[in-house]
Amino acid sequence: MSGSAFEEVQRGHLLTEQAHPRSADLDALSTADLVELFCDEDRCPQEAVAAAAPALAQAIDAISERLAAGGRLFYLGAGTSGRLGVLDAAECPPTFCSPPELVQGVLAGGAAALLRSSEGLEDLCDAGRDDLVARGFQPGDALVGIAAGATTPYVHGGLAHAQQLGALTIAIACVPQEQVPMPCDIDIRLVTGPELLAGSTRLKAGTATKMALNILSTGVMVRLGKVYGNRMVDVAVTNSKLEDRALRMLHDLGGIERQQGRQWLQRSGGSVKLALLMADRGLSLEQAQGLLNRCQGQLRRALLEAPQPPNAPQ
Secondary structure: OOOOOOOOOOOOOOHHHOOOHHHOOHHHOOHHHHHHHHHHHOOHHHHHHHHOHHHHHHHHHHHHHHHHOOOOEEEEEOHHHHHHHHHHHHHHHHHHOOOOOOEEEEEOOOOHHHHOOOHHHHHOHHHHHHHHHHOOOOOOOEEEEEOOOOOOHHHHHHHHHHHHHOOEEEEEEOOOOOOOOOOOOEEEEOOOOOOOOOOOOOOHHHHHHHHHHHHHHHHHHHHOOOOEOOEOOOOOOOOHHHHHHHHHHHHHHHOOOHHHHHHHHHHOOOOHHHHHHHHHHOOOHHHHHHHHHHOOOOHHHHHHHOOOOOOOOO
């Protein structure tokens, strides 16, 4: 059968599609040499992310502002890029005790595409828009469109829809802007170069994307008050490991011994933040909750604004 059902798009010029000269004989290398080559080349993602630091910082501040005002963060992508977005979104509730709807991953093909490839769906521009509409995407939300080669119609469609609404739009891609422009307010380019396995962007491009998403979501949660010092103080005590972590935080941050810590956690409903405020400042649960609400969930600010207990040393 002659002809093709696909729109012809030349992508050979993209860095992510080019053949890497260092791996021209990849199949002929010894296993040890193959592993050494990959280890050496995998320094590139870290360098690419470091080069994108200014754009990442800009994105963190912009997303934080949207979320603090009641918006949500959406990751949108197809294939590996989409799966990485879903993974980062799924890790936010257990890490930061954030509501599941606050950070959402939208993958071309839906949940089924997590386990079985649905790569053909990435060619559907309207599907990106439709999936956002189905999620109730709003002008106050933020969208991060992820496409390693920057050409994915599914992602372009979603970004264009978000722009039309006036939402915050951020693109993450692994080719230079001059190769493929993307419709967005903030353009994050993680230029990792050709893959050792030509075109397999689950490798360096995927690694750089995962690193960037780690920074993005963690930075946003820090700005939203989910972190005090370098501790995950919004942890939800749902198993023995997390209870142990919460008790250690109460001890390290407030000098509270484990048995007392258990009592404070019980009184606070399992909240490390509230337990610290109650124990350290002599507040009731209602007082601690009210203070934390006034401080937009920022524990450091709440501790500074809370009155010292009557018996505190002067």
